[in-house]
Amino acid sequence: MCGIIGLHLRDPELHPMLGALLDDMLCGVSERGPDSVGVAVYGDERRNPPGHAAVSVLRAPGDLDVAVGGLLPGRPTVTATRVGDTTVLTAPVAAEALAAAITAAAPESLVVGRGDDLVVYKGVGHPSDLAVTYGLREVHGWQGLAHTRMATESAIIPEGCHPYSVGPNQCLVHNGSFSNHATVRRDLMRQGVSFDSENDSEVGARFVAACLAEGDDLEKALLRLGETFDGFYTLLVTTDEGFAVVRDEIACKPAVIAEHPRWVAMASEFRALADLPGIGEARVTEPDPGKVYTWQR
């Protein structure tokens, strides 16, 4: 099964409420995925300060911030915050430089999110517990997404938790299963792409990241994904510019989009949208199969 929620706030007055809105939405999809929850938040300056990068890490050793600070040019201050299974490191450097220093300092750790406007949390547990662990209700920002997982393709471990954030400020969450992911994985590996997990959804995220790196926009990247992947999927992909939703041509996996002058929201089921402000006036639709829906900031 699995549940997806995403919220893109158009009205800056709502930005301080992002976390509370996401928390309400998360309740509506918790039954669809009680195994694990991942959250990505864009634009929370308290968690990812301006001029800083934030990199999310699993299996981080206790003194990682000190070790990473020692490896970065100019020895900047690195701050580490442990949030359940995830540790978020922030430093006034580029995201890729911080991620590289983390991997060099602690090769046993795993980078699961990186960006200068993005913070990613992953963990195993029930959505209502993890929302508290992540301090979700206190989150500010302009965009967020979350995924509740009911594992079918790989183990219930933090590494198998969505979102897959494998490019700068990018996130992908997936409801469904790709059936030819092993083939696509081998093709990508031949092109030099490396993988962190056995998860089929990671292959989708790596594919999209590779397309975006080649200069595709979100719509083109997701159309290419549709030509390359077999299987069932509803995908929500976010970047620091926007928000995209696509379903496969058979469209077995559900999705509902609601559009309001103050926000755009997407969820696996309507009940996740029921408490959004002004939902009564929103245009609620079900995305057509095979069509890419995008919203830009």
Add this chain to the structure above:
Amino acid sequence: MAALSRSEAEERVPQPVTVDLRETGVRALNAELHAPTAATYEVLNPLGAHSIAAGVNHEIDVHVRGNAGYFCAGMNQRGRIVVDGSAGNGVAENMMSGTVRVRGDASQSAGATGRGGLLVIEGRASMRCGISMKGIDIVVGGDIGAMGAFMAQAGRLVVCGDVGDGLGDSIYEARIYVRGSVGTLGADCVEKPMRDEHRAELAELLAAAGFEHSVDEFRRYGSGRTLYHFTSEHSGSY
């Protein structure tokens, strides 16, 4: 449809009973609807909850004031259920009798496997509308998505708008009436002539659903009957 007996009707209170789903769970609501003490119910704040008014088996009126989740009015017998909003997957699935009216849009698999009764969707319906329908009548005011009436066995599907791809794939004996365009026809679904008996039944269905279109604006589709006779002569085709 079984008429409400005098004694049964007299036991029920005439005033509508209001159930607020913010305060009362769906399970308690459905328990009341399965052994009703009133003739009419108002359901407030459905908030997309699943299985609202599923399994009704009495001649009662249920008004759902808002958007319903999956399987709303599923398995309905004899009930008259109105959703003043949209409905999620499988609205009126396996309905036996009675009526279900959705004033907004319906998600996938509306009326799936339904055996009787009338499902009216005033807005649009998504994919797989009427999948495996077995006697239900479905009237949709707007468009329906792909794979409508897939493996439909009996009943009537009326679409006042356009239809997506693969209409009536592997259809048995259901009859389909479409006012707008059809994307593609599914395997063994063919256009058929409109005879007087078809115009008459279509007029009756449109009137029951409350739509005023002329029957002359519709085309009829049904089974080519080449797929479901499994004979040894066709063994190479299976």
